[in-house]
Amino acid sequence: MAGAPANPRERYRQQVRDEIKGHAWTQIADTGASALSLNAIAKLMGMSGPALYRYFANRDELITELVLDAYRDLAEVTRAAAAAAAPDDRLGELATAIRRWALANPHRYLLIYGTPVPGYAAPPEATTIAGSVMALLVTAYTRLTTHPTRSPAQRVLEDHLAGHQGWAGDAAPAVAHAALTFWTRVHGVLSLELAGHFTGMGFDPALLYAAEVESVTSNRRRP
Amino acid sequence: MAGAPANPRERYRQQVRDEIKGHAWTQIADTGASALSLNAIAKLMGMSGPALYRYFANRDELITELVLDAYRDLAEVTRAAAAAAAPDDRLGELATAIRRWALANPHRYLLIYGTPVPGYAAPPEATTIAGSVMALLVTAYTRLTTHPTRSPAQRVLEDHLAGHQGWAGDAAPAVAHAALTFWTRVHGVLSLELAGHFTGMGFDPALLYAAEVESVTSNRRRP
DNA sequence: TAACTGTAGTTAGAAGCTATAACCATAGTA
DNA sequence: TACTATGGTTATAGCTTCTAACTACAGTTA
Numbered sequence: 001m002a003g004a005p006a007n008p009r010e011r012y013r014q015q016v017r018d019e020i021k022g023h024a025w026t027q028i029a030d031t032g033a034s035a036l037s038l039n040a041i042a043k044l045m046g047m048s049g050p051a052l053y054r055y056f057a058n059r060d061e062l063i064t065e066l067v068l069d070a071y072r073d074l075a076e077v078t079r080a081a082a083a084a085a086a087p088d089d090r091l092g093e094l095a096t097a098i099r100r101w102a103l104a105n106p107h108r109y110l111l112i113y114g115t116p117v118p119g120y121a122a123p124p125e126a127t128t129i130a131g132s133v134m135a136l137l138v139t140a141y142t143r144l145t146t147h148p149t150r151s152p153a154q155r156v157l158e159d160h161l162a163g164h165q166g167w168a169g170d171a172a173p174a175v176a177h178a179a180l181t182f183w184t185r186v187h188g189v190l191s192l193e194l195a196g197h198f199t200g201m202g203f204d205p206a207l208l209y210a211a212e213v214e215s216v217t218s219n220r221r222r223p
Numbered sequence: 224m225a226g227a228p229a230n231p232r233e234r235y236r237q238q239v240r241d242e243i244k245g246h247a248w249t250q251i252a253d254t255g256a257s258a259l260s261l262n263a264i265a266k267l268m269g270m271s272g273p274a275l276y277r278y279f280a281n282r283d284e285l286i287t288e289l290v291l292d293a294y295r296d297l298a299e300v301t302r303a304a305a306a307a308a309a310p311d312d313r314l315g316e317l318a319t320a321i322r323r324w325a326l327a328n329p330h331r332y333l334l335i336y337g338t339p340v341p342g343y344a345a346p347p348e349a350t351t352i353a354g355s356v357m358a359l360l361v362t363a364y365t366r367l368t369t370h371p372t373r374s375p376a377q378r379v380l381e382d383h384l385a386g387h388q389g390w391a392g393d394a395a396p397a398v399a400h401a402a403l404t405f406w407t408r409v410h411g412v413l414s415l416e417l418a419g420h421f422t423g424m425g426f427d428p429a430l431l432y433a434a435e436v437e438s439v440t441s442n443r444r445r446p
Numbered sequence: 447t448a449a450c451t452g453t454a455g456t457t458a459g460a461a462g463c464t465a466t467a468a469c470c471a472t473a474g475t476a
Numbered sequence: 477t478a479c480t481a482t483g484g485t486t487a488t489a490g491c492t493t494c495t496a497a498c499t500a501c502a503g504t505t506a
Contacts, residue, residue: 009453009503016454032340034257039492051455053494114338116418118255127423153437157430164426180431188411195339200350203387207380208403214376215438232474232482239483262463273465274484282464449506456499463492470485476478 017055017065019045024066028107033063034117063111064123070108071129077101082136090140091182095213098186099206106194113187114195131167137179138168150174178216185212240278240288242268247289251330256286256340286334287346293331294352300324305359313363314405318436321409322429329417336410337418354390360402361391373397401439408435 023041031037038052038059056062081097082090102109112130116122150158158173168176189212192198193205246264254260261275261282279285304320305313325332335353339345373381381396391399412435415421416428 007503012454033338034340037492038494047454048456049492050457050494050496054454059493110338113415113418113420115255115333117257118253130420151434151437151441153430153434157434160430161426165424167424177434180426181435184411184415184431184435185408186411187415188407188409191414192336192407192410195336197336197353201388201390203384203403207376207383208407211374211376211380211400212404212407214374218374230474235473236482260463261465270483271485272463273467273486276465277483447506450504451502452504453502454500456497458496458498460495461493463490465489465491467488468486471483473480473482475480 013055020052020055020062021066021069024062025107028066028111033066033107033111036063038062060120063117063120067111067122067126068129070105070112071126073105073108074098074101074112075129075132078133078136082140087143090143091137091217092213094136094140095182095186095209095217099190099209102190102194109190110194113191134167134179134183135169137182138171138175141175141178141182142171182216185216188212236278243275243278243285244289244292247285248330251289251334256289256330256334259286261285283343286340286343290334290345290349291352293328293335294349296328296331297321297324297335298352298355301356301359305363310366313366314360314440315436317359317363318405318409318432318440322413322432325413325417332413333417336414357390357402357406358392360405361394361398364398364401364405365394405439408439411435 020041023044024036027036027041036059038056039049042049042052056065077097078094078101081093085093154177158177161168161173161176165171165173165176168179171179186209189205189209193209198205243264246267247259250259250264259282261279262272265272265275279288300320301317301324304316308316377400381400384391384396384399388394388396388399391402394402409432412428412432416432421428
């Protein structure tokens with residue numbers, strides 16, 4: 001998970017930290033992040049309560065570590081998907097990779113993009129990693145000219161973006177807009193699906209997702 | 224908040240319940256729903272711990288009540304917005320009303336649409352109210368014929384919806400699709416904005432919201 | 447090889463939480 | 477005026493996070 005073990009002491013420490021995280025994930029999976037109990041994890045590992053504080057200063061630090069791991073995992077999955085896809089299919093492949101990951105790791109996804117724990121501030125590294133995912137989208141869109149007929153609100157937004165898109169580098173405002181829209185539409189479907197708001201409605205969320213993804217990848221042509 | 228006071232006992236009970244809920248909201252606002260403490264609320268009200276259990280059977284019941292109130296509030300706001308708007312502006316007015324409400328009551332919004340509290344199941348009444356909001360969208364769209372050129376994925380989705388849209392009654396599948404999309408796109412922007420994922424990116428979320436709303440209200444014509 | 451030191455673990459305990467049990471006083475009612 | 481249901485109390489069990497003080501040993505160094 002992390003770099004060189006160096007010392008055997010450090011090596012053991014890493015192993016235990018990873019085992020703790022493992023138990024934390026399985027616990028999050030069925031009790032949810034807010035009910036994560038260090039005590040329970042310790043007992044599962046056959047050691048008693050306060051021992052865990054040798055490895056994580058407090059509950060928040062453990063959660064932060066989990067959040068970072070989730071970010072890293074998502075970033076890696078999207079990076080791999082983008083690298084493996086042909087340039088023309090890249091956006092589609094990204095979309096399916098993201099959905100697959102989200103459905104396979106709902107709690108990871110919600111830990112990242114769900115309701116923020118108040119008082120808890122994501123570490124700067126998290127936003128850095130999140131930025132790398134956005135960068136992937138931006139470059140994927142940069143390979144396409146995005147020229148649907150621009151509606152009034154689109155024009156306003158993109159004119160505004162021209163001066164406010166540090167995160168998108170020097171990409172065209174239309175590209176920045178497209179990346180943003182990709183993100184929000186994908187998240188709109190995924191988060192509602194993961195939170196269970198579609199259950200009982202009877203339709204297949206996969207099809208809605210596909211339609212949304214199409215809406216944000218079509219109408220675009222290669223230069 | 225609720226119906227007739229009837230007896231003075233019942234009246235007092237209602238008042239106390241409402242006061243508890245009030246404290247609960249302010250506590251949620253700065254400590255978050257998962258850290259809601261009945262004990263702390265009791266102390267704030269000058270009475271001691273277990274007294275609250277006369278008014279709410281347990282923590283979950285209080286949260287349920289808050290969720291229901293949030294749903295009711297949102298439903299009322301949207302209903303009023305729909306009623307006040309001219310038929311042609313109805314969707315736009317709904318969109319602005321929803322955003323205004325979400326920004327004014329971020330915790331209410333996230334309590335409803337955010338990460339579900341683990342073990343906690345929303346009461347059936349909640350889904351009923353949520354359904355009434357969807358119904359508003361469906362009828363708003365029903366007044367418009369929705370005929371953009373249908374892309375492949377749209378066709379697949381709408382053919383599927385034709386058999387799986389109990390929640391949309393006998394509306395045309397294209398209408399059901401439009402209502403769903405309105406919901407997911409609006410939520411996509413709002414939830415990311417409320418969760419703070421746009422902070423630091425520098426652009427104005429209102430403009431992105433406007434563009435998304437436009438995307439889902441344009442390309443449609445009156446019959 | 448022998449002594450040293452830092453680290454992983456222990457138990458004890460403070461402070462907080464939810465929730466139940468048993469009890470008391472009183473407000474509203476008959 | 478007497479009764480009863482209800483709102484409040486304290487005590488307590490069992491859970492949580494987290495600190496303090498102590499022990500034992502692993503790895504390192506002289």
